[in-house]
Amino acid sequence: MKLVFIQTGGTIDKEYPHTTKGWAFEFGAPAVTRILEKLNPSFEYEIVSVCKKDSLEITDHDRANIAKLINESPESKYVVTHGTDTMIETAKYLEQHVKNKIVVITGAMLPERFYNSDAAIQLGTAIATTNLVKSGIYVAMHGVVKSSSDIKRNLKTGQFF
Template sequence: MTQQPILVLTTGGTIDKQYFDASSKYTIVGTMMSRLLEVGRVLNPFEIEEVMRKDSLEMDDADRALIASRAAAASASRIVITHGTDTMTETAKALAGIAGKTIVLVGALAPARFAETDAPFNLGMAFATVQVAQPGVYITMNGTVFEAGKVVKDREAGRFVEI
């Protein structure tokens, strides 16, 4: 029996940032998802598609509509979306009307390229969630699975909390 691949849509955010010493800035570069899934020895089939490379603070409603249209049009019923954490909950709201799909948004509070990143753990949580959760929209951060619409980012604490 062959499984339908999990679709990974990348949108940017801290998870795919790299620090450049010359400019003292973080810049979003090519995605680390393929490498993280390889290191994690993920055997479940997956496909990775880049939607955009943006910090989530730079995203607008048109960007969220693009992400939602890509998810809605995809043949995959299980979708993981990498996203910046600052506006992840806003994008989750834009995805709420998509029926029949399990969609999990995931990000990181430190770039995947950093030694002490939360990216591999969060991505693993997203892959597990997308395989077992009922259709709907979820966010996986900080070792927790949140239903979209029932979570906010607590910027001071640097974590997501249920509301």
């Protein structure tokens, strides 16, 4: 079975704009592509994009599209890259709408394009998690992996626990 990576946008996928000036960001190709090139994975995988949005703009319609993609796919393992602001909301939504699959949601505090980004370590944690857990919806951030019902976030520090 292959591992399916689902892009939704978020900081992990943000890039500097190519057509505008200033500090704005745009969403480009999935950061997963560049990270996996460095990993040289020994597993089969596929990368799909459901949306390219800041997580504050992700709606239940987008979440339904993620759930539909997962439910209609024969694969059993998924990593969803997502913005951190509404990652927990998406995890809780998927908990209600996806059964008998392993789904790990992760993201980054800094864009993958930044030299000091945490994207690679977050993605690596998510990949490893898909090999170690039973069916369910999980969040992997800041060196912590918890189920959608157990994960919390400190809004002052931004850290998940």
